[in-house]
Amino acid sequence: MAGTLVRKSLINAIAGVAVTVAGFASSILVARLLGVEGSGVVGFAVWAITMSVMVADLGIPGSLTRFLPELRARSTLDADGLSAALLRPYVLVSACVAGGFFAYAAWLAVAHPAGDAWQIGPGSFRSSPLFWLLCGLACLSQSLASFVNSYLRGVQDFAALARLALLSAGVQIVATGVGVVTFGAGGAIASSVIGSAVVMVAIVRLPRAGSAVSPALRDRVRRYALESWVSHLVTAFLWSRMEVIFLERSFGSHAVGLFTVSLTLSNLATQGPLLLTGALLSHLSEHSGADHAERRQNLYPASVRLLALIVFPLCLGTAGIMPLLLPLLFGPAFDSAITAATILVGSASLVTIATIAYSYLFAMERTRFILGSGLVGAILSIVAGLTVVPAAGLLGAAGSRAVIQTLVSATIVCYAWRALGCVLPAADLARMFLAALLCAVAARMVATVSSGVPGLVLAIVMGALVYAAALRVLKPLPTADLHRMREALRSLPVPLRSAALASLRVIAPA
Structure with missing residues (x-):
């Protein structure tokens, strides 16, 4: 059971790494090109978009991830019916929440018809119709993309999830670079719309019909x-x-x-x-x-x-x-x-x-x-x-x-x-934390007396060596965990498998 979970998680991690790298690279581009003030504007937009997506959520994406695996494991016919039944209200609510941004943007456009009101700057973004329009578009695209991602996790199609994530990540990085250079903070916000839209369009391929959801299941899903x-x-x-x-x-x-x-x-x-x-x-x-x-x-x-x-x-x-x-x-x-x-x-x-x-x-x-x-x-x-x-x-x-x-x-x-x-497992965690703390101390000592990229690389290498040595001495991983990890890592592609197994042998010799 644990080996199967690790294999699923490793595939899922590919999707998440792509999203993480895209978000991090976009943040660096924004910081480097727009400075502290511009990053603050984009950071406020990210907060507004995140909160609006949560408001539109209704607990539906989480319900897909929670109930679809159970239904499929029991070979019931309710899985497609549940997805179809949840999709309709989800799209409607997402459109309504995004519509609130659009309405506010329209009101600002009427109240402040001057051309400079559309500029998105540190002192003017709150009154910019364009700022709130882009936030609304991002809310809609990210909400629908969230439904797609949750459905794929629910049916445990992590390969499709990874493919969409990789494509979305590449598009977002390119869109951020072009958008920030061309349009400033507005371009950075627009890139999040474009990146999530790549995933959002997959919603047309999700089930539109299925068996009727039983009253007992409907009540469980509604409460959850x-x-x-x-x-x-x-x-x-x-x-x-x-x-x-x-x-x-x-x-x-x-x-x-x-x-x-x-x-x-x-x-x-x-x-x-x-x-x-x-x-x-x-x-x-x-x-x-x-x-x-x-x-x-x-x-x-x-x-x-x-x-x-x-x-x-x-x-x-x-x-x-x-x-x-x-x-x-x-x-x-x-x-x-x-x-x-x-x-x-x-x-x-x-x-x-x-x-x-x-x-x-x-x-x-x-x-x-x-x-x-x-x-x-x-x-x-x-x-x-x-x-x-x-x-x-x-x-x-x-x-x-x-x-x-x-x-x-x-x-x-x-x-x-x-x-x-x-x-x-408190005792095992305490030993791991001690090993990591020694890693941090070693890295900080190197960082204190060095500078630049060479210093950073040296600090990382020193920290990694100290952590590996501490794990080898403290032995926080039980034999059963090591066996599960070895079995799961053998399912990786050959280059990754060899490196991962070699690293595991360093910290825990067989």
């Missing part, structure tokens, strides 16, 4: 969708870029630009490992019956260890090289973001571990606790935004985000243990 939707909306205040509202209000686009860059590096460090869990929800849903409870509980510590093995050194190692990495990527104008980025990336090493527990709770339809914990986190985030952020600025935003997210994540992990019997 509603609870997960509200949970996502509430937790959006905790996990999205909500801090940009308070930073923009108190300190303007410059602070938003610095915070956006900090989050970009934090997301880069965690996104790769998180992609390995992309297939986990659908895999758990496929085995959601009571007769699979023991197998799910056995899978939990293995999944957590696999994620920690990668995310701990990436997060803490990235924090160690931050003084060299951030200026090299985004330019010296963003040096003020180094401390904030270090805080966010470092704390993400612990927060990311809770994603496994989240997947288990969603698979077992324990959405109410997620809603409750998210509500508490959202209230704390708002309080921090009204108090800490205005007083401490960028560092206040980064610090409060790190503390609140860590507390909520710890609560989720504890609930998964008490309610579902998902025991956290």
Whole structure:
């Protein structure tokens, strides 16, 4: 079971890596070509688009990922019928939410008919009809693309998901470069529309008809969708870029630009490992019956260890090289973001571990606790935004985000243990964290006495060597996990397989 999951996750990771690379490359282009202020404008747009997509979500994409694997595993005829039944209201609601942006843009165009009102600049983007028009288009295209991606995950067609992601990533990078050079911030926002449109058009190939959804299934889906939707909306205040509202209000686009860059590096460090869990929800849903409870509980510590093995050194190692990495990527104008980025990336090493527990709770339809914990986190985030952020600025935003997210994540992990019997392998995680901490210290020592690309490369190599040596001594991976990893890695293409197996032998000799 675990080997199958890892193989699915590796294929899914290809899709996610493409999306991550496209987003990161686009962020660098925006930062380099538009500077801190321009990055702040684009960062505000990203926040507005993300929140609007969540509002239009209705819990439907998550329901596809949750229920389609279960239906297909039981060989029922409801899978296509469920997809078709959910598609119609989803398209309607997405169009209505996007229509709100379009209506606001039309009102601004009438209220401010002057030509310069269409310019998207640090001091004028809020009153620009073009800014809100592009946000509406991005909301619509990303919402429909989300449905396509969730359907493909639900039917576990990760190969098609990867193909679409690779195509979308290539288009977005090219569109960002051309758009920013030609149209500035407006071109950067438009590139997100173009990139997601590549995936969105695949919606015409999804099922339009199927067997009628049974009343019992309809009730389960409706409850799950509603609870997960509200949970996502509430937790959006905790996990999205909500801090940009308070930073923009108190300190303007410059602070938003610095915070956006900090989050970009934090997301880069965690996104790769998180992609390995992309297939986990659908895999758990496929085995959601009571007769699979023991197998799910056995899978939990293995999944957590696999994620920690990668995310701990990436997060803490990235924090160690931050003084060299951030200026090299985004330019010296963003040096003020180094401390904030270090805080966010470092704390993400612990927060990311809770994603496994989240997947288990969603698979077992324990959405109410997620809603409750998210509500508490959202209230704390708002309080921090009204108090800490205005007083401490960028560092206040980064610090409060790190503390609140860590507390909520710890609560989720504890609930998964008490309610579902998902025991956290604390001793193994502690050894991995120690190894990653030694990696970060070694990398920071090199980064302190060196500079430029050679210094960065040397710091990364030193950190990797120290991490491998620490793992070899501390031995945090059980024999069963190593066996599963070797079996899964043998399904990779030959060049990747050889490198991956060689790396595994270094940290854990057979």
